[in-house]
Amino acid sequence: MTAPGSEAxxxxxxxxxxxxxxxxxxxxxxxxxxxxPFQTCDGCLTAVFPPRVICPACGATELRWSESSGLGxxxxxxxxxxxxxxxxxxxxxxxxEGFRMMSTVVETPAADxxxxxxxxxxxxxxxPSGPRVVCTAAEAAEGEDAS
Amino acid sequence: MSPRDxxxxxxIVGVAESDLGEVGQDRYAIELAAQAAGTALAEAGLTxxxxxxxxCAIAGRGMAPLDVGxxxxxxxxxxxxxxxxxxxxxxxxxxxxxxxxxxxxxVALIVYGSTARSDSGRGRLAMGPPELxxxxxxxxxxxxxxxxxxxxxxHMHQYGTTRAQLAEVAVAARQWARLNPKxxxxxxxxxxxxxxxxxxxSPLSTLDCCLVTDGGGAVVVTSAARAAxxxxxxxxxLGAGEAHWxxxxxxxxxxxxxxxxxxxxxxxxxxxxxxxxxxxxxLYDAFTINTILFLEDLGFCKKGEGGDFVSGGRIAPGGELxxxxxxxxxxxxxxxxxxxxxxxxxxxQIRGEAGERQRPxxxxxxxxxxxxxxxxxxxAILGGRDTL
Numbered sequence: 001m002t003a004p005g006s007e008a009x010x011x012x013x014x015x016x017x018x019x020x021x022x023x024x025x026x027x028x029x030x031x032x033x034x035x036x037p038f039q040t041c042d043g044c045l046t047a048v049f050p051p052r053v054i055c056p057a058c059g060a061t062e063l064r065w066s067e068s069s070g071l072g073x074x075x076x077x078x079x080x081x082x083x084x085x086x087x088x089x090x091x092x093x094x095x096x097e098g099f100r101m102m103s104t105v106v107e108t109p110a111a112d113x114x115x116x117x118x119x120x121x122x123x124x125x126x127x128p129s130g131p132r133v134v135c136t137a138a139e140a141a142e143g144e145d146a147s
Numbered sequence: 148m149s150p151r152d153x154x155x156x157x158x159i160v161g162v163a164e165s166d167l168g169e170v171g172q173d174r175y176a177i178e179l180a181a182q183a184a185g186t187a188l189a190e191a192g193l194t195x196x197x198x199x200x201x202x203c204a205i206a207g208r209g210m211a212p213l214d215v216g217x218x219x220x221x222x223x224x225x226x227x228x229x230x231x232x233x234x235x236x237x238x239x240x241x242x243x244x245x246x247x248x249x250x251x252x253x254v255a256l257i258v259y260g261s262t263a264r265s266d267s268g269r270g271r272l273a274m275g276p277p278e279l280x281x282x283x284x285x286x287x288x289x290x291x292x293x294x295x296x297x298x299x300x301x302h303m304h305q306y307g308t309t310r311a312q313l314a315e316v317a318v319a320a321r322q323w324a325r326l327n328p329k330x331x332x333x334x335x336x337x338x339x340x341x342x343x344x345x346x347x348x349s350p351l352s353t354l355d356c357c358l359v360t361d362g363g364g365a366v367v368v369t370s371a372a373r374a375a376x377x378x379x380x381x382x383x384x385l386g387a388g389e390a391h392w393x394x395x396x397x398x399x400x401x402x403x404x405x406x407x408x409x410x411x412x413x414x415x416x417x418x419x420x421x422x423x424x425x426x427x428x429x430l431y432d433a434f435t436i437n438t439i440l441f442l443e444d445l446g447f448c449k450k451g452e453g454g455d456f457v458s459g460g461r462i463a464p465g466g467e468l469x470x471x472x473x474x475x476x477x478x479x480x481x482x483x484x485x486x487x488x489x490x491x492x493x494x495x496q497i498r499g500e501a502g503e504r505q506r507p508x509x510x511x512x513x514x515x516x517x518x519x520x521x522x523x524x525x526x527a528i529l530g531g532r533d534t535l
Binding site: 024049050075076077078079080081088090091092100101102103104115116127128129130132 | 347396
């Protein structure tokens with residue numbers, strides 16, 4: 001967490017964004033550490049995703065990193081059927097904190113992922129191109145947490 | 148100058164396609180663009196010597212206007228390389244009218260070419276480095292179809308739209324294509340054929356998708372005053388509007404409502420017309436859902452009623468509202484970006500030159516462009532002399 005310290009206090013506000021860590025680098029580092037990262041605007045409290053250096057809702061440049069609870073709802077889904085591999089769902093998930101991201105649902109047959117399904121997002125460290133956020137059915141995920 | 152002052156200030160005076168279909172084996176996109184440009188200028192009674200405004204976008208070419216300018220020998224005093232995906236050329240028409248009204252140029256050439264179909268077989272599809280990191284790629288969507296599939300699934304969920312209603316869009320497009328000798332796909336097509344086709348990214352099958360063809364197109368635009376002295380009946384730009392709200396599909400606020408709601412409102416306001424005044428619609432049908440979404444967002448029916456609206460042949464030949472009378476991107480041609488072809492077809496229909504598919508008494512036509520993944524939306528309203 002790049003918490004605002006005494007150094008930030010003497011940095012002119014308009015320079016804060018460009019002198020901070022690169023948003024995508026910060027995102028990847030947080031993902032590798034196991035969190036589902038997003039940003040929150042200090043000015044208008046909007047949840048911001050994907051990461052950036054300016055708030056798309058109000059234009060403020062003070063964005064704070066947050067960690068999502070992972071709980072969310074499937075907004076839409078499409079099953080992709082490759083000719084030579086198992087079908088898989090591509091979903092848009094609305095996280096409860098108020099941002100939307102593309103993801104996939106694992107451990108549930110692709111055809112059984114309806115719009116409106118409650119899911120829990122977590123980091124899959126060995127995704128096809130490195131760590132990525134994937135979802136499981138919320139009930140199943142909570143069952144696992146309890147066991 | 149207010150938007151209303153732009154109404155009727157500029158006119159399309161020449162349109163043309165290049166060779167279409169699978170014609171790019173030994174050719175390059177720029178050659179098809181140039182072929183279309185030459186034909187459209189000849190139709191307008193002009194030559195490349197007359198062109199002083201150049202408007203173009205070619206996928207993968209970052210400096211397309213420079214390439215095209217050199218190739219054609221055009222030395223423009225006004226250049227616009229706006230690249231907002233397939234809607235770019237409708238955007239160019241708006242920009243050309245503004246530039247002409249401001250005196251920045253006099254004869255504008257809007258031009259496009261692509262060898263998308265031939266390229267797919269010979270590895271010419273190298274992409275440049277991404278401008279932004281992708282927050283979608285890790286989930287292996289199939290762009291662009293998955294973006295449109297997600298919108299389709301959401302539309303079906305919210306409004307009960309069915310795959311059979313989507314199929315009606317493809318069937319209507321094919322019925323129009325069967326009346327167009329230049330259309331690429333002209334075999335008979337039924338709703339059952341579309342429903343039985345292989346699913347690519349559910350709920351969209353292969354037959355919910357546009358063609359991939361080679362081809363180019365060109366549109367010549369000049370002032371209304373100069374157009375009056377040229378050989379073809381002028382087709383006036385009565386209204387234009389542009390809007391975009393997102394780039395990536397995961398950032399589209401509501402997958403059932405596009406920025407065409409705004410672009411069309413701006414175009415209607417400029418034209419002083421509404422959907423009830425429109426005789427036919429040419430719109431960017433990259434996928435069957437596009438037609439449904441845009442008919443809703445352009446005001447031809449209420450939100451959520453598009454599936455019902457397109458059913459029963461209403462947008463097919465003989466229907467109440469002719470849509471995509473050339474066969475559209477689904478059956479006529481779709482060379483990478485389709486947006487110049489709605490302008491060409493609308494112009495021909497207003498002139499009464501569309502052959503077997505001509506509808507009687509077309510005086511106002513809408514041409515609507517879409518770019519990205521339901522991202523960029525640009526609406527143009529065109530009309531003949533009686534609409535001024």
